[in-house]
Amino acid sequence: MPKYSSSRDLQDGIDVRPQFSRDGAVVDIPRRRMAEQSVDPETAYNVIVDELMLDGHARLNVATFGTTWMEPxxxxxxxxxxxxxxxxxxxxxxxxxxxxxxxxxxxxxxxxxxxxxxxxxxxxxxxxxxxxxxxxxxxxxxxxxxxxxxxxxxxxxxxxxxxxxxxxxxxxxxxxxxxxxxxxxxxxxxxxxxxxxxxxxxxxxxxxxxxxxxxxxxxxxxxxxxxxxxxxxxxxxxxxxxxxxxxxxxxxxxxxxxxxxxxxxxxxxxxxxxxxxxxxxxxxxxxxxxxxxxxxxxxxxxxxxxxxxxxxxxxxxxxxxxxxxxxxxxxxVRLGYDGFKRVHQHSRDIAQMMAQAIGDMEEFELIADASDLPVIAFCFNGANTKSGKPRKDSYAANVQYTLNDVADWMKQGGWAVPAYHFCADREELEIIRIVVRNAFSRDLAEMFLMELGRAVGRCDGTGEDPGRAFRH
Missing domain, CATH: 3.40.640.10 (Type I PLP-dependent aspartate aminotransferase-like (Major domain))
Structure with a gap:
C-alpha cells in the first residue's frame, strides 16, 4: 500500500464529484497549476468547501486569542x-x-x-x-x-x-x-x-x-x-x-x-x-x-x-x-460599554471556573488562574519551582508522559490545545494554555474538562475518566 508523506504526493488533479460538474461534464482542476478552462462557480465553491472540511473547528481552538465568532x-x-x-x-x-x-x-x-x-x-x-x-x-x-x-x-x-x-x-x-x-x-x-x-x-x-x-x-x-x-x-x-x-x-x-x-x-x-x-x-x-x-x-x-x-x-x-x-x-455600537463588560466578565467567569476545576486535579498545578486575561495556564503538579527542577516526590517528578501527549489526545476529541515550553529563562517549564473568548459557553467549558479527564486517563493508563476534572 502506498504511503503519502505530504500533500505533494497526492494525485495531480483535484477530484470533482459528479454532482458538482454541470451536465456530467468532466472537470479537470490541477492541484498546483492554473487550469486551462474556467469552471462553474458552484463547482469551484464546493471543491474548496470540501478541502476546508479538514480544518479544525475554530470555536474549539483554545490556542488562539483571535475572535472565532461574530453575530450574523x-x-x-x-x-x-x-x-x-x-x-x-x-x-x-x-x-x-x-x-x-x-x-x-x-x-x-x-x-x-x-x-x-x-x-x-x-x-x-x-x-x-x-x-x-x-x-x-x-x-x-x-x-x-x-x-x-x-x-x-x-x-x-x-x-x-x-x-x-x-x-x-x-x-x-x-x-x-x-x-x-x-x-x-x-x-x-x-x-x-x-x-x-x-x-x-x-x-x-x-x-x-x-x-x-x-x-x-x-x-x-x-x-x-x-x-x-x-x-x-x-x-x-x-x-x-x-x-x-x-x-x-x-x-x-x-x-x-x-x-x-x-x-x-x-x-x-x-x-x-x-x-x-x-x-x-x-x-x-x-x-x-x-x-x-x-x-x-x-x-x-x-x-x-x-x-x-x-x-x-x-x-x-x-x-x-x-x-x-x-x-x-x-x-x-452594538454592545456599548456595558455590553463589552458583560461579554468579557462572562469569559473571565468561565475561565476561572475552569481554572478551579483544573487546579483541583491531582495531576496539575496552575500557573495562571484567569485573574487577568481569561487565560488558564497549568503544568504538571510540582513542576513550577524556582530551581527549575520538579519538587521531590511530586507528580511532575514521576510522570511518564508529557503535556504534549495530553494535547495530542485532546486533538482527537476536536480540541486545539497548545502545549509548549515557557519563555526564555524558564524554558524548563512545560505548560498548557487555554484561552477563553466570546461565545465559549459554560457547556463548552464542561465538555473541555471532560475531554481533559479522558486524555489524562489515556496518558497515564488508568483508563478514561471524564469526571476527574469535576471531583473537587
Missing amino acids: QAEKLMAEAADKNLVDRDEYPQTAQLEDRCLDIIADFWNAPEPDNPIGCSTIGSSEGCMLAGMALKWRWRDRMKEAGKPTDRPNLVVGANVQVCWHKFCRYWDVEPKEVPIRKGETTMHPEDVAAACDENTIGVIGILGSTFDGAYEDIAGMAKELDRLEIEKGIYVPIHVDAASGGLFAPFVDPELVWDFRLERVQSINASGHKYGLVYPGVGWVLWRNEEARPEDLVFRVDYLGGDHPTMSLNFTKPGSGVVAQYYQF
Missing part, C-alpha cells in the same frame, strides 16, 4: 465592506469616518490627554501597530541623541523574555538591539526594578505587556513607570514606555477599570491593541495610538494625493481593507 449582522457588514480600500478616503469617506470614530472611542477609554483629537490609526493587526510604535520610539530617541550631540548607531529596546515575537522582528528589521530582561524563577512577568536596571542612554523605550502571550498576565506598567521616573531623576536618562496591549487593551478597560496602565501614566507614550482579539472582531484589524503629536514624529507620516484629495498615511502597507474597521464600529 456583523458578518454581513464585513461582507458588504470587503471591497472597500480604507486608504482611499475620498472614495470611501464614511468608512474613513467610522475609523475616526473608533479612534475617538478607544482614546477615551485609554484615557488619552485629548480623546477628541486622537493621534493614531487602524492597522492590519497588532503586530503592525507594534512596528509603527517602535519606529516612533526609535525616531524620537534619535532626535534626542542628535540634539545632545551623541552617536545614534547603537539603539536598544528593553523587553521581557516573555515578549511576543513581533518585537524580535521589529528589532531585526529596524536594526535595534533587543535587551531581554530575564524572568525570575517562579515568576512569569518582568519586575519593574529589573526593567530600569537594563536601561541606558541608548534605550529607545521599554515594552510593557498588558496580557502576556504565554499566560495572559498583566505586567506592572505603573511599577515600571515609577522605576523609570526614578532612573531619570538619579541618572538623567529619559526612557518612554510603549504598552503592548494586543490582548488586554480592549479587555482591561471594561473589567479592570481601576487598573492604571494607560495614558494616565505620563511615561506611557503609545499603546497598541488587536481589534481581532478581545475587540471581538474577526482577524484583520488592530489599533495604535500615541499620547500626542510629539510622540509620533511627523516625518513618519506620508501624504498622498493620487487617490484624490491630499491625505496623511502612516502604515507599513498601502492597501488596507475597511471591513475590519466597520466590524469594530459595529461592536462598539
Whole structure:
C-alpha cells in the first residue's frame, strides 16, 4: 500500500464529484497549476468547501486569542465592506469616518490627554501597530541623541523574555538591539526594578505587556513607570514606555477599570491593541495610538494625493481593507460599554471556573488562574519551582508522559490545545494554555474538562475518566 508523506504526493488533479460538474461534464482542476478552462462557480465553491472540511473547528481552538465568532449582522457588514480600500478616503469617506470614530472611542477609554483629537490609526493587526510604535520610539530617541550631540548607531529596546515575537522582528528589521530582561524563577512577568536596571542612554523605550502571550498576565506598567521616573531623576536618562496591549487593551478597560496602565501614566507614550482579539472582531484589524503629536514624529507620516484629495498615511502597507474597521464600529455600537463588560466578565467567569476545576486535579498545578486575561495556564503538579527542577516526590517528578501527549489526545476529541515550553529563562517549564473568548459557553467549558479527564486517563493508563476534572 502506498504511503503519502505530504500533500505533494497526492494525485495531480483535484477530484470533482459528479454532482458538482454541470451536465456530467468532466472537470479537470490541477492541484498546483492554473487550469486551462474556467469552471462553474458552484463547482469551484464546493471543491474548496470540501478541502476546508479538514480544518479544525475554530470555536474549539483554545490556542488562539483571535475572535472565532461574530453575530450574523456583523458578518454581513464585513461582507458588504470587503471591497472597500480604507486608504482611499475620498472614495470611501464614511468608512474613513467610522475609523475616526473608533479612534475617538478607544482614546477615551485609554484615557488619552485629548480623546477628541486622537493621534493614531487602524492597522492590519497588532503586530503592525507594534512596528509603527517602535519606529516612533526609535525616531524620537534619535532626535534626542542628535540634539545632545551623541552617536545614534547603537539603539536598544528593553523587553521581557516573555515578549511576543513581533518585537524580535521589529528589532531585526529596524536594526535595534533587543535587551531581554530575564524572568525570575517562579515568576512569569518582568519586575519593574529589573526593567530600569537594563536601561541606558541608548534605550529607545521599554515594552510593557498588558496580557502576556504565554499566560495572559498583566505586567506592572505603573511599577515600571515609577522605576523609570526614578532612573531619570538619579541618572538623567529619559526612557518612554510603549504598552503592548494586543490582548488586554480592549479587555482591561471594561473589567479592570481601576487598573492604571494607560495614558494616565505620563511615561506611557503609545499603546497598541488587536481589534481581532478581545475587540471581538474577526482577524484583520488592530489599533495604535500615541499620547500626542510629539510622540509620533511627523516625518513618519506620508501624504498622498493620487487617490484624490491630499491625505496623511502612516502604515507599513498601502492597501488596507475597511471591513475590519466597520466590524469594530459595529461592536462598539452594538454592545456599548456595558455590553463589552458583560461579554468579557462572562469569559473571565468561565475561565476561572475552569481554572478551579483544573487546579483541583491531582495531576496539575496552575500557573495562571484567569485573574487577568481569561487565560488558564497549568503544568504538571510540582513542576513550577524556582530551581527549575520538579519538587521531590511530586507528580511532575514521576510522570511518564508529557503535556504534549495530553494535547495530542485532546486533538482527537476536536480540541486545539497548545502545549509548549515557557519563555526564555524558564524554558524548563512545560505548560498548557487555554484561552477563553466570546461565545465559549459554560457547556463548552464542561465538555473541555471532560475531554481533559479522558486524555489524562489515556496518558497515564488508568483508563478514561471524564469526571476527574469535576471531583473537587
